[in-house]
Amino acid sequence: MLYGYDAGVLGGIQSTPQFLDAIGNPKGVFIIPIIASIYNLAAAAMSLAVTLFGMQLGRRKTILLGDLLICIGAAIQASSYSVGQIIVGRIICGCGIGCIASAVPTYMAEMSLEARERGPEVCWQLALLISGVALAYWIDFGFVQGLETRPYLWRVPIAMQACFAIFSAGGLIFLPDTPRWYYYRNRIPEADAILARLHGLPEDHPTVQAQKNEVLASINEEDNAKFNLMHLFWDNSDYQVGRRLRTSFLILFAQQFLGINMLVYFSTTIFLKLGYSHFLSGILAAVLNTVFALASYPPVWYIERIGRRSMMFWTSIGCGICMLVYIVLTTLPESSQNVGTNWSAVAMIMLYMVVFGFGWLGPPWIYGPEIAPLKYRHVAGGLAACGEWLSTWVMVFGGGTGIEAVGPKIFIWPLICCFIAAAYVWFCCPETTGRTLEEIDYLFAKQHVRDRMDQMGIGAAGDMRRHSVQSIEKGTGDARHTEKLDSSSSEEV
Template identity: 40%
Template structure:
């Protein structure tokens, strides 16, 4: 995913690449080739919502990896704009499947509450590491003028897809998925493997009880859920568990993330950096360093996400990122000198480092945690749809906008950072330190952060082994009344 996002940006200015696809003219052709990948991923995420619950998180990931192999082969052997675009579209389909399912899979296989954050943070590190890997492969290959100089970097992504697919063959689906599909034997087996404990142990029984109670609560909420409610539930959600509001957050949060400018800088770093007037080899070198900086920003999240909390990382990260983006906008508006351009590049480095920490991995984690169990595949699809829709808009319109309106285009990016602050402050409660089932309870009490404070205090009154029983009590139910646990 990260490799494919970065690999084309390093070769779009390379003459052998342009010669191979017929030296296309028109300012829209190259942006279209790049953004067709994002558009395909965007549409795929909606399609995935219709079948992901049938084939499971695991099946969706396997399908995505298989499509990634096919798409990368078509791209690497391309001799025309049409073939390259078809390859990008197939690869986009693959990424739509993978990006919809992986965060949910990681969240639902977390054994302990504190496992979800580090697991998704590590996933973000691996994802973004693909971008600098792609750029450094590009940097090493473009020194040659042969056709292999751009075909090898593109074909290299097959390795990632094959390794991931082979590993997935030996892993089960999530216990929550199995129980939701009434496949209790497989769910029990998955819980035993994840916890390294027998199904009749106290720990495993506690987890199973939470999952089954949450499933029943969501079944009861189904009667009030209808798709027409999406037209108003972004503002007012009358469903008992605020299902539609939560799915809307899954859509808007990643869309805002891409609005903040990361994709523009990742996809078109070579083009943006070339405006300094440096030699092409230096531009490629700087682009590689820039993307290493981006990946390094994700590393601290692994160690701090559970201590700092999701809401704080997102909120304060957006506040901090607004400052360098404002500086970038101002520097683009004043008369350009080489020193100002180099200063702008330095600020871009700082922005991407903070973005890597605050928003790159945390958004996927947060959306996978707030989506209700039976609609978690829909939440994952909405998350991917929001991200890839805005990525398509940014990647396609970005270079055109920079050419036609200049520095004013950065005002659009700056506004995304400011909107992020307001959105998180009012609509995104803290999900860290809670089970996925307890998150259901928070949203059942209020649609806004301020209204959830009392519910959070209630949950925090009892911790440790009594936390689950306290949650059941707050729901007004008991496990014995609603589910029969079989060892």
């Protein structure tokens, strides 16, 4: 919710006279888009930096660093009296979110015991993220109503960013890092203890030992995977590490080019352009983001049934159709525009939010970290977050300027990108639903490597071994854990 609240909190405030007065009434069409988008650029830069220090620092400490930066940035923004000061605060907050966005999906993926857990867990996280955006708009709307008598009230929602960061850090200090990270750092006793705690079983239990052996075998196998930067552009290596890292970046880069943050950041402005009052535009913006939040919850139950690839493919087409209808309705000749066409355009934006929230919010965030090898998973997390924030910066800065310059025609840009994204998913993204992280290594490996991995008990052979262990447990009476068969993985085998 910190992530979402932080992204949305400026949207309901940035056009108010009291906010503009406080920062010196900046002139020029680029100033507000710069203030809004510099946060995304900072997050992209920090996400790249995480690729350098993420493995050394660990997933947990990277998130804690992000929480600290958010607290500092929120204090600077809430006390701003100039454009320069609020830009500095936005940059610091952006760096904090860059750490969080890089590490949280990886942390969740590596803490999952079964393949079927990853999708719902990350979708739940993303649903809370969008709930944070909606919450920010409603809080903004409430405080904006009192600005005429108390012009300082815009500072309160901005300062509240720190509350989420403090809560996040307060909970995380009681949690360990992931067992896979400890295994990679050769801290075997700590990894064993955490893996046993996750299973709720003794360290010498066959289920714990089976997963430990598979992770260690996968780490040993990954050490044989040589990687250089050229693989990011053309990868014919045995393990396709470059392709997997490139996909982690591109899938989230594509997500933002569908136009979602243009609608989130400038929803109030979009409704003002349709001729609605400031009051009604504020309500519609809050309702829009609430609809987005509600639409993001069903994937928690459906992502493992439908699959990542199918959800992204079909909903990108759906988003494109919604965007096309919206553009047609808002670019009709003035003589043809009326109350009905305006409300139809609002309905199309709402429907777009529902479709995007269902199929393009969670799956890209899951897909990137889970296809990456353990050795480079922090790199994949950083590249994925960088792709998301870099494209968000492009869309927010370019979109904000475009809305002012050409109006609704600017949405032709994301319209085209919706159909390009559908083609990319169809041709370049294999399905990963139902596979463990180690089995995904097997999915991307070449055939001669797969044969060797089968002999080592990784991939399909590893899944068969776990199935066998759990079946034996059923006969020995360990009822609490023996029912945890990964049915989807068994079907794959």
